[in-house]
Amino acid sequence: MALILDLAVQGAQMLLVLLLAPLLTGFVRKAKARFLRRRGPPLWQPYLDLVRLMRKDVVLAHNASWLFRVIPYLVFAATWVAVSLVPTFRTGLLFSWSADLIAIIALLGSARFFQALAGLDVGTSFGGIGSSREVMIASLAEPAMIMIVFTLALLAGSTQLSTMVGFLVSPEVGLRVSLGLALIALIMVAIAENARIPVDNPATHLELTMVHEAMVLEYSGRHLALIDLAASLKLLLYVSLIACLFAPWGIAGASAGLAALAIGAAAYVGKLAAGGFLLALFETSIAKMRVFRVPEFLGAALMLGLLATLLLFFSRSL
Amino acid sequence: MTLPFEPVTAVLAIPAIAAALLVVLPGYRLTSRLNVLATLLTFLAALSLIFGRPVPGPYLLVDDLNNVFIVLTTFVGFTTSVFSASYIAHELETGRLTPTFLRFYHAMYQVLMFAMNLALMANNIGVMWVAIELATLTTVLMVGIYRTHEALEAAWKYFILGSVGIALALFGTILVYMAALPVTGAGLDAMVWTVLVARAADFDPALLNVAFVFLLLGYGTKVGLAPLHAWLPDAHAEGPTPISAVLSGLLLNVALYALLRFKILLAVNPNAVAPGPLMVTMGLLSLVFASFMLYRRRDIKRMFAYSSIEHMGIITFAFGMGGPLANFAGLLHMTMHSLTKSAIFFAVGHIAQVKGTQRIADMGGLTETNPVLGWGLVLGVVAIAGLPPLGIFMSEFLIVTSTFAREPALAVILVFGILVGFGALFLRLNGIAFGEPRGPTAAAQASYVPMFVHLALVFGAGIYLPPPLVAWFQNVAKLLG
């Protein structure tokens, strides 16, 4: 019985994230437009986009290989699996132990690896530029992320997200410098990973400033739909991650009843909204930086992460 | 066990008689075959020494120590004569040697064998001295046999430096006699090694010290220890290759053997200066010096001559360190070096004949053009560089490990020298054996048997040493203290 309930919760989570992800993207777009005094597209515009793309023919470059066609599914699958394992409204998901935080990051790494390959497949210069910059950004963002994981894992004594959330929600955490540093670093990494301003501009199609968009330039139809969905999922993942780690309030425990689940779900939606709002605010208030300033930006995140880890040894004695 | 002949006499008489015969006999085929036959018989006679040794007399002595050397010497002498037969044939064809000089060459070869055997078997330090000097003079003549400017110059250099060495060694010998005089009384006894070693504890240590200095420098010149080595590279490079093989493989050993005898003498006397540190210093100096000298060599034979200096340095070092392990390793190294170096010279001789030059720059891609010679040389260099599974690795293993446990600093220098030399050898080998072929590529008319017999022995010894040989070496190592 409990197993069925767990399965149901796990399934609900998977569906929930799938459904919420375009909404979050749409919300951020809407909020951004509002900040810019534009009316902006409707909230559900991403859904419409997805549906339209899915129904269109795929236009494939002549020399695209089989890999090019497989990659959207791979990217989508890896991202979706990763998101399904992040606690959103309830901890202790049925399969949460099948991958800890490090594995989740690595899953995203897999997605990125294949996406970068796709950028190179057709053999255009824009695809190359996108892939090359993407891996450069990732090569710094990933270690920064690992350092953040270190900080949190050393603190919580675990890399298991559920355990970490359980620890962070408890009162013994207190207020720590390390946590603050880790939060800042995580936000920086999240911005870079999701191709947001100031690292990248998801809305641009100005050739030389593209990173993510350049990489997926050759995709069309259902392939593009999957990739866009995966990108939305990734944004959702990072917001959820920040929410569950640094604002774990309201999240339902492993043995929570329906009421707690409902509270958890409501809290989760609220957190998403807050996160999307803040992101939009941040994006509208800052200019995009040059590509070669990005390493400094991410280097700072890496240093913050390392500092957070090292400071842990001191703050523990406080 | 009784033998139908007196092996000691045979070992000495066969070369002597052969020398006399070869002076008068004409014809290349006959003389070269006779030469091979004589050395073979000598070798067999020397082998029989293992089974029945004569009682030491005032002049001759066969014990464990020199038996090793006699067998080795006669064996390498035999294989070299086989190599020499095919080598000299080519020299005759190209006109580098005339039949007259050929006769002279074969006779001298046997005289050299005689002299070395005598030096090894001498129980009398005076006879030993005479024999070594005879061997030196013989080789001087043979080094100059091509009568080119370079050959004559090399022979001359060898002659002059050798003569000074001779003089110094004689002075040392006289001093030993003087040291023995008050103990043993005047006369023959004071020069008989077995008597000397029995009573050396009572000798005057100061006299023994001075004597050893002179002997070290005198015989050390023959061994080719730096800084007394100057004759060695040129003599090797300019003489006929069989002589280079014999020089590197045997004569250096014989001189070192003489030094060892005196080292034992000194070791017996408790008050004398320990000969070990002197030998260790000179050994290391030779090793490091020769290793660096290897880098700038342009002549292939001169390069391997420097490699001989390097190895003589290692051997001297090992004996200088002393102790059962190091002595054993020294003996093993000596044997292996003789076999390997002469094999290398066999290969080098044919290579130089094929290429018509000894310049390293004019050789290349030998494994491509002359695979047998090329790979033979590669194997030889691999062996001489101390790589397993060939025999020299075993001795270097023992020397380095036993030294490091006792004197780490010395072992580090030793290892440094070996590594520097290793680098140089393979740098040159790369050019000679690999890469684009250079120079003439005609097939060599050569007998590869001696080379591969030597290499096979070295290979075998690196993997398996027969227990009797080991016991024998261990006895000798004990003898050396």
Place this chain on the structure above:
Amino acid sequence: MVHLALIGAAVLIAIVPVAMLMRTSSHGRPIVYGISLIVSLALLAIALLTLLGSSEAASVAVLPLGLPWLGAHFRLDALAAFFLAVVNLGCAAASLFALGYGRHEHDPQRVLPFYPAFLAGMTLVVLAADAFSFLVAWEFMSLSSWALVMAHHRVSDNARAGYIYLVMASFGTLALLLTFGLLAGPGGGYTFADMRAVPPSAGLAAAVLILALIGTGSKAGLVPLHVWLPLAHPAAPSHVSALMSGVMTKVAVYGFVRIVFDLAGEPAWWWSMVVLALGGITAVMGVLYALMQHDLKRLLAYHTVENIGIIFIGFGLALAFKAHGMPLAAALALTAGLLHVFNHSVFKSLLFFGAGAVLNATGERDMEHLGGLIHRMPQTAFVFLVGCAAISALPPLNGFVSEWLTFQAILLSPALPSWGLKFLVPAVGALLALSAALAAACFVKAFGVTFLGRPRTPAAAGAQETDALSLAAMMVLAALCLIAGILPGLFIDSLAPVVQALVGARMPVQHGVEWLSIVPVAESRSSYNGLLVFVFMVISGWLAALAIHRLASDRLRRAPPWDCGYPDPSPITQYSASSFAQPIRRVFGTMVFRARERVEMPPPGDSAPARLTVELRDLIWDVLYAPIASGVGAAATRLNALQFLTIRQFLSLVFSALVFLLLVLAIWP
């Protein structure tokens, strides 16, 4: 057991002369590689039986070879069995690959005789149980691999590579010689049993560690002793490259484990710091070097350096935990290291095979001349992709598991009492993460430039799929990458006896964990289930495909590429390997490689092409090796003057020596 293994090695050695005789015959290749394959499989079976079998005592053999009074000792314990398995798995795969690949070898007489000797050498190193046999086998391995590196000696770079390789190998061997000299002591206790019985004192043990690091590190490719590796590994025929990179470096790692964990006694607290720091630096430097390469095989060789660094990080952690009495954590770290040994041997062999197949099909190693091979060689491309993903530590493949375990071990470090380690270990963790991320970047480049895009040369355009045997070898390894990635528990459990013997504890039994997860310490702490991740990914990808194709559209049209409207038909407008690496080069290169970019722009009106030249300098070579080489050269030149003295000057030398010695005697007390 060890007897059987020795027979196997003997068979390998016995086919050396056969190979020599048949070097030019067309039957030589199938016979040599066929027998090698069979023997390797047999040895693999022996190793697995020993490793997985009941914990019986190690089997020992003494042959009357080698040092006469010592004999040649051989021993097959758990550690040896594990490495024997790794070695022979690689050897078997390489032999299978070579059965097909070797057909294209134009100089078989330079490969066939040395190949079985190389295999035998590696097997014997692992089996040896005394210093002499160990070193003989070790050098035998070096020597035969050197001969294989020199197989294509007419390429002058190869000859240089062979030379540097041999000198470095000899340097390493001499360091090991000194190591064993210390361990054996003046009495000459050369067997490992003797050394184990009398561990060295603290001071000596320190020297043992340093010398062992030099000796084995120079073979394994630890920075800064790695310089030979990226030169020599690519120079050999590809199946040999695979063996050298995938297997021989593991033999070196074995040497390190054997000496440091088994023979050198209890580790001191600072050992781990040295090993960790070296491992971290090696990992990052290796991958940075790799990123700068555009020669496919050299890139792979540099990645070997990186992975050796990762392995040594695991060992460093194990040493740290062992020294501070935390056997469980040490077991975790050591398992991580050893598992990575296995994993790396699998995917590195796979990748080199792939590079070999590409080389055969196109005659090119330079990625700038390749491209688009996925169309011509789809199967090779697929298995190569698996290898790339595995080495980039992407779940659910095997590379991720061992790196994940290493991270888990790093996360146990706060319990260490030493402050130095507390700070060093997270920093090393950062380096590890950096190297993993850079590795992924590098393999995007390697795979993308080689297999994707459009062919850059006619050679690449005309490539043919490689032969079935080669493909079979690669498929087997690719399957292993996946199996080891999704069922890591099996491998961790089979490592238990090894780890137990070396650090006195083992990781928790993974066998009984439900769903086949792995749990290094406790489930609340961390767990990973590759199988489930894999199944999840497959199902969700499949579901997505199914849903879209059913409910939406599955139509497809072909058209010219879009490329923002500027498609250029010339394939040279594609991103090349160097341009792909340019952003990363800008980030790291100026510091590590003193990279300088120079643009030569022709003046306006001139139709000459503009040129961009990138200058990279190898800092380690410049700082460490160039001075040594020039120093030796200068000393040689200076001393060489002594060759050209006159006889009188030589006599003066003799005279000075005489006077000097007499003076010594005169002042002797």
Place this chain on the structure above:
Amino acid sequence: MGELSYDVAHLLAGSLVLVSFMQLYQDRLYALLNIFALHALVLTLSVAWQAYVQEAPHLYVTAGIALVFKAIVIPVALHRIIVKLGIHREIETVVGVGPTMLLGMGLVALSMVVMLRVTTDADPLARQDLAFALSVVLLGLLVMVTRRNAVSQVVGFMSLENGLVLAATGAKGMPLVVEISVAFSILIAFIVIGIFLFRIRERFDSVDIQTLDRFRGERR
């Protein structure tokens, strides 16, 4: 052995050292040859005296060889070589005569110190004899090393060898002395013939003036 015999032997050996010193001082070839003849003569006397004292008649042979061969034949032969080959009559020295003399003094002192360490219970005659012989040997080597001229180098080698003979004859009852002196005479003859054959005018270093510096093993 009486006081007298000791004194005479001492005197002769001492004068041999003195004559060696005189060699160091010479800067003319002919003068050097004359001094060497004197050196050989003193040696002859010394050996003869030992033969008499030791009652060893075979030593007279050695003395005879020294007299005939070294004091007469060789100097005359060298004389003729100098004339025939047109060798410069002046000796080129590497270091000046003054420093050479000082060096020689040092060497004699060194050999004294070394030999005096020999315990006193050894034969005093032998001890003195050896000290002088060692000095002569070292001085001979010094001549070889400091002179550039081939003939003077031969002279140096011969005086070195004279020192050996002095030592050998001083050693009571040493076997093979005669043989050794004969052997050495042959050696010297070889050298002299070599100089003549190879036309070594100036120094040992080359067999021909044209090839003086061309070849030093590797320069070709």
